[in-house]
Amino acid sequence: xxxxxxxxxxxxxxxxxxxxxxxxxxxxxxxxxxxxxxxxxxxxxxxxxxxxxxxxxxxxxxxxxxxxxxxxxxxxxxxxxxxxxxxxxxxxxxxxxxxxxxxxxxxxxxxxxxxxxxxxxxxxxxxxxxxxxxxxxxxxxxxxxxxxxxxxxxxxxxxxxxxxxxxxxxxxxxxxxxxxxxx
Numbered sequence: 001x002x003x004x005x006x007x008x009x010x011x012x013x014x015x016x017x018x019x020x021x022x023x024x025x026x027x028x029x030x031x032x033x034x035x036x037x038x039x040x041x042x043x044x045x046x047x048x049x050x051x052x053x054x055x056x057x058x059x060x061x062x063x064x065x066x067x068x069x070x071x072x073x074x075x076x077x078x079x080x081x082x083x084x085x086x087x088x089x090x091x092x093x094x095x096x097x098x099x100x101x102x103x104x105x106x107x108x109x110x111x112x113x114x115x116x117x118x119x120x121x122x123x124x125x126x127x128x129x130x131x132x133x134x135x136x137x138x139x140x141x142x143x144x145x146x147x148x149x150x151x152x153x154x155x156x157x158x159x160x161x162x163x164x165x166x167x168x169x170x171x172x173x174x175x176x177x178x179x180x181x182x183x
Contacts, residue, residue: 034094035072041092043099043122044074046149050179053157057183060174076103101129101145111135115143125149133161144168153178 035041044065051063061080068075071092078086086105093100099119108114117131130144142162150156159172177183 033070033072035070035092037094038097039124040097040099040119040122041071041094043119043124043127044090044147046125047127047147047155047176048074049176051155051176052179052181052183053174053176054183055172055174062179063176099127099129101131112143117143117145120144139163150175 045067047065048067049065051065052059053061053063059081061078061082063079064075064077066075067073072094073092074088074090076086076088076090078084078088080086084106086103088101088103090099090101092098101115101117103115103117105113112133115131115133117129119127120130121128126146126148128144128146130142132140133143134140142165144160144162146156146158146160148156148158155176157172157174157176158170160168160170162168175183
């Protein structure tokens with residue numbers, strides 16, 4: 001009797017035979033994050049890593065540079081051989097295709113103990129950030145950092161200051177080598 005009832009319902013459109021499940025949605029190709037989409041957004045990639053930093057032939061400190069937040073940020077953790085610490089956050093603004101840097105040390109009361117810089121020049125193997133710092137007397141100085149990729153996976157860093165933005169004095173000149181390697 002049940003079979004006749006179901007057959008009558010199907011015939012009158014009151015019930016339907018089971019159908020196959022709907023097809024699965026097509027897979028979506030992964031999209032690059034906006035913070036990795038341009039040459040500028042990848043401009044600090046050559047600097048990523050764990051580093052021993054040499055000023056001349058002497059080990060001056062260690063530095064760990066890591067990409068965070070899908071490439072929208074890069075952190076730098078400095079430990080000087082004198083025991084001083086520093087930290088940078090490089091932030092990439094995908095709307096402006098621009099990097100900024102904020103640097104702070106464990107003594108932000110000293111000139112250069114806290115800095116804010118903006119990307120000023122770049123190539124695939126070199127990056128220049130520039131900002132201003134206030135000296136002890138209150139005078140404002142230009143401050144720039146130049147990072148350049150070297151052969152063998154090394155990096156050259158030069159930090160310079162200027163009173164007028166024309167004549168520059170190098171205050172820090174170092175070569176980064178992968179942690180554990182010799183200069």
